[in-house]
Amino acid sequence: MGWLIPRLLATVLVVLAGALVGMALGAVSHWPAVGALLGAAVGALLHAFFDALRAHRFMDWLRRQHEGAAPRDAGFWGEVGYRVERSVRLLERRVDSEHARLDQFLSAIEASPNGVMLLDANDQIEWCNSVAADHFGLDPQRDRRQRVTNLVRAPVFVAYLQSGAYDDAVSFAGPGSRGTISVLIRTYGEGMKLVLSQDITERERNDAMRRDFVANVSHEIRTPLTVLAGFIETMGNLPLTEVERRRVLELMSQQTTRMQTLVGDLLTLAQLEGSPRPPADRxxxxxxxxxxxxxxxxxxxxxxxxxxxxxxxxxxxxxxxxxxxxxxxxxxxxxxxxxxxxxxxxxxxxxxxxxxxxxxxxxxxxxxxxxxxxxxxxxxxxxxxxxxxxxxxxxxxxxxxxxxxxxxxxxxxxxxxxxxxxxxxxxxxxxxxxxSEPATQPQQVDESIDRIGTA
Missing domain, CATH: 3.30.565.10 (Histidine kinase-like ATPase, C-terminal domain)
Structure with missing residues (x-):
């Protein structure tokens, strides 16, 4: 309210000044009252004109999207311009700060090893990082605002997206059969969807290798164990000659050695995979x-x-x-x-x-x-x-x-x-x-000693 009293006083002073001037001029023509009224009216009009002129400059600055500084007028419009400009600049700084934070956030998502895609309520692509674009075969710029099911036609993904049941992830073959993609969807906001994707090709390959490894180990150990069990049963149930008994014991020893070798190799592999790299100075x-x-x-x-x-x-x-x-x-x-x-x-x-x-x-x-x-x-x-x-x-x-x-x-x-x-x-x-330097041969040593003795 600090601007109201000065503005009223300025108006009153202008009107009074106009009235006094008009009264002085009216006294010459013996119409002082009329002159005072006309002078007051002229003063009020002049005050309104200059006030409107300052308002016009201020509105023009607003129309020009706040380019440059606000008009530096005195009085009411100067105060309004200053305060509006300060509010606008503060808002611009906040917007710039939010843009910077958003860019930083998107850069962090872009650096993620997993794919991230944002869908609106109509399943249109709002944004996706380059990893997600690679997983789904998309163009991060060209395919924005496109409906994702028009671009990604994998039946498993389409059915998962339309089901609304997003508790578990689904897997399907990536574009061009380049591998296996795992997708998990989470909802947020008003029908928005966050689509997280991950390339699990290597993990599935490792899981398959692990399953094959366990199956192979089981098979490799079961074979000699079966042989040993058969020989033990044979020795317990059948009368064997000394030659047959020695032959059975020899075969049992071979199978035992085979199992020991297998277990030893497995332990060696486990040690190689779990221990630090060998020293480079030994x-x-x-x-x-x-x-x-x-x-x-x-x-x-x-x-x-x-x-x-x-x-x-x-x-x-x-x-x-x-x-x-x-x-x-x-x-x-x-x-x-x-x-x-x-x-x-x-x-x-x-x-x-x-x-x-x-x-x-x-x-x-x-x-x-x-x-x-x-x-x-x-x-x-x-x-x-x-x-x-x-x-x-x-x-x-x-x-x-x-x-x-x-x-x-x-x-x-x-x-x-x-x-x-x-x-x-x-x-x-x-x-x-x-x-390394080759070791000195004994004959060379003897010859060296002889030369030293001769000298």
């Missing part, structure tokens, strides 16, 4: 690994093969010795098992020009068909199941080798051809490979 000599593997390989071969170990005299690998030994032993033992008598098994170490190291196990065995090569490192995958079991394999050896290679930053390369043997190569990166 060096293991390749020759030391070769020496240990060679003993086991010769015992397994029983002089039926020619075994050659070459290279690696000064080479060292950074990592876990037990893991490296397990990987190399699996490769060499497989080569011995699947190479007929009289064949060759060559184990070699070479260092590439880029510093990486290659440990290659090559055999002259039966070889592997091309279609089996991509699946060789899968758990329990066998090219020939019966033959693998006859040789004592568990189907986990190459899976262990692959895990060891990956944990040491390397990879496993396989080349093979039926009837021409196979080649398995462990490639270790340059940071995990080095060469």
């Amino acid at each position: 060096w293991v000599a390749v020759q030391r690994l070769f020496a240990q593997v060679q003993v086991d390989a010769r015992a397994l071969s029983a002089a039926r093969h020619t075994l050659n170990f070459n290279g690696g005299e000064t080479a060292q690998i950074a990592g876990a010795e037990a893991e490296l030994l397990s990987a190399i032993a699996n490769l060499v033992n497989n080569a011995v098992r699947y190479t007929p008598s009289g064949g060759n098994v060559d184990v070699s170490w070479t260092q590439r020009g880029d510093g990486a190291g290659e440990l290659r196990v090559r055999d002259s065995g039966i070889g592997i068909a091309r279609e089996h090569l991509p699946r060789l490192t899968e758990r329990f995958y066998r090219v020939d199941g019966s033959r693998s079991r006859d040789t004592g394999g568990t189907g986990l050896g190459l899976s262990i080798v692959k895990h060891v290679a990956q944990r040491h930053g390397g990879e496993l390369e396989v080349t093979s051809e039926p009837g021409k043997g196979s080649s398995f190569t462990l490639v270790f990166p340059a940071p995990r490979v080095r060469s």
